Amino acid sequence: MASGQFGLRLKKAFLAFAAAVSATAPIANANAQGISLLRDAETEKFLDDHARPIFKAAGINPNSIEILLVNDQTFNAFAGARYMGVNTGMLTFAETPSEVDAVIAHEAGHLAANHTTRSAEAMANASRPMILGLLLGAAAIAAGSPEAGIGILGLGQNVAIADYLVYSRSQEGTADQLSITYLDRLGKSTKGAMDLWSRMRNYQIITGRRANPFLQTHPLANDRYAALAKRAQASPYFEKKDSPEEIARLKLIQAKIKGFLEDPNQVLRDYPLSDQSEPAHYARAVAYYRYSDIDKALKEVRALTGERPDYPYFHELEGQILFEYGHADEAVAPSRKAVKLLPANALMRIQLGRTLLASNEPDLVEEAAVELKRATTLEPDNGFAWFELARAYSQMGDEPKAQLATAEARYYSGAKPDANQFARRALRGLERGTPEWRRAMDIILATQPAEGAPPLPQAEPEESGEPKPVPQEEPKTPDVPDPIIIEDHNTN
Numbered sequence: 001m002a003s004g005q006f007g008l009r010l011k012k013a014f015l016a017f018a019a020a021v022s023a024t025a026p027i028a029n030a031n032a033q034g035i036s037l038l039r040d041a042e043t044e045k046f047l048d049d050h051a052r053p054i055f056k057a058a059g060i061n062p063n064s065i066e067i068l069l070v071n072d073q074t075f076n077a078f079a080g081a082r083y084m085g086v087n088t089g090m091l092t093f094a095e096t097p098s099e100v101d102a103v104i105a106h107e108a109g110h111l112a113a114n115h116t117t118r119s120a121e122a123m124a125n126a127s128r129p130m131i132l133g134l135l136l137g138a139a140a141i142a143a144g145s146p147e148a149g150i151g152i153l154g155l156g157q158n159v160a161i162a163d164y165l166v167y168s169r170s171q172e173g174t175a176d177q178l179s180i181t182y183l184d185r186l187g188k189s190t191k192g193a194m195d196l197w198s199r200m201r202n203y204q205i206i207t208g209r210r211a212n213p214f215l216q217t218h219p220l221a222n223d224r225y226a227a228l229a230k231r232a233q234a235s236p237y238f239e240k241k242d243s244p245e246e247i248a249r250l251k252l253i254q255a256k257i258k259g260f261l262e263d264p265n266q267v268l269r270d271y272p273l274s275d276q277s278e279p280a281h282y283a284r285a286v287a288y289y290r291y292s293d294i295d296k297a298l299k300e301v302r303a304l305t306g307e308r309p310d311y312p313y314f315h316e317l318e319g320q321i322l323f324e325y326g327h328a329d330e331a332v333a334p335s336r337k338a339v340k341l342l343p344a345n346a347l348m349r350i351q352l353g354r355t356l357l358a359s360n361e362p363d364l365v366e367e368a369a370v371e372l373k374r375a376t377t378l379e380p381d382n383g384f385a386w387f388e389l390a391r392a393y394s395q396m397g398d399e400p401k402a403q404l405a406t407a408e409a410r411y412y413s414g415a416k417p418d419a420n421q422f423a424r425r426a427l428r429g430l431e432r433g434t435p436e437w438r439r440a441m442d443i444i445l446a447t448q449p450a451e452g453a454p455p456l457p458q459a460e461p462e463e464s465g466e467p468k469p470v471p472q473e474e475p476k477t478p479d480v481p482d483p484i485i486i487e488d489h490n491t492n
Helices: 041-057 088-093 097-112 115-126 131-142 146-152 155-186 191-206 221-234 244-261 264-270 278-290 294-307 312-324 328-341 346-357 362-378 383-395 399-412 416-429 435-446
Strands: 009-011 037-039 066-070 077-080 083-087
Touching: 037 041, 041 066, 041 097, 041 155, 041 244, 041 312, 077 097, 083 088, 083 097, 088 097, 088 244, 097 155, 097 191, 097 244, 155 191, 155 221, 191 221, 244 264, 244 278, 264 278, 278 294, 278 312, 294 312, 312 328, 312 346, 328 346, 346 362, 346 383, 362 383, 383 399, 399 416, 399 435, 416 435
Parallel strands: 066 083
Antiparallel strands: 009 037, 037 066, 077 083
């Protein structure tokens, strides 16, 4: 995996997700399961482009749902509250964009039907006899250990968990049917859903999986296929083909994901030098980059930028490779090109800002601050962007703004006591009434302990017409925040 925030990389996030109970598998303790997220501008744009019309067809405000890219190579997706998660494995398993649409439409069905809330109600009704035993047993069953679950549960709880799992399976059937409705409304092919479940059905048969259908949170693939077949095949759009452009986009994303997440040797076997397609160049560029063979990596990525100079993500990868191997000066040009081609993307601007910052040249540091500030406008909750902006302000000698940006970084990482302290330090050097002063006050008030809080800092008296300098302190580097905690929602 690439370090930092660029290319395909781990997303540092802290999200309050208490309400996002899965529409299927109940987990005994939400804190027991952490999910690592990835950020990738190209993949996020692809998912957003496909999800927005589906959300609208489902009567959901697209701006109300955040799509998360999950670092997991199993075929899976989930939805709850205002989030939808897509595993990298779902994207690499899909053979066509229509299959991706089918999964998104299924998850939109859960969101539109408000299954998050209703699952919580169903669990509450089912678990009244002994809620703790039920939760532990359900977690074991959902994790694939029905024997362990049955051992935890008593007779009364066995009935309760069976009732809950029936309810869960019915939700999945509802979401499947709703997915066909949404795809029909958009004139999209319903064949993708059938192709998915057909392959999943064959997989279960080939692997000899003997699953008890009464101890599953989801219907078996064969049952899902049978339940959907008649209606999906009756759709007037069943045979509608995906556009060549969307197929090409999916193939590039799959190549990038495999390049970053699979063993580089396997990647080079799957995409041999004899393959001169764009996905092959893409995958090999990433594999060589991970092998630290920068010359070969740059040769591959420059073959792409030479053929398609208007594709921002190729320039982004070239900039990432150069930056992370110590060639920050050379990384500026491709990073600038990526921003020029995709100016409204925060990740692109963060990469450019970080690259400019590495130069240590005053003019470029000021430009870096501008780019990073724009990134925080596009993504106000991006803690990494705030941290890099703090570094830029510190290099410029503007310690109050550096401390304020550090407070923002700490706030969005969930470290509220640290955010409070840095905001208080920033406030002493900020002019009263300015947007920065008000933001520092907002952070202080939002992170104020209930009792025993120190008084708000006052502005320092001026001497000889000049403000008293703020004591120089090294801004504390934000810790990597915990991955979000979320309950899993299997679509398979």
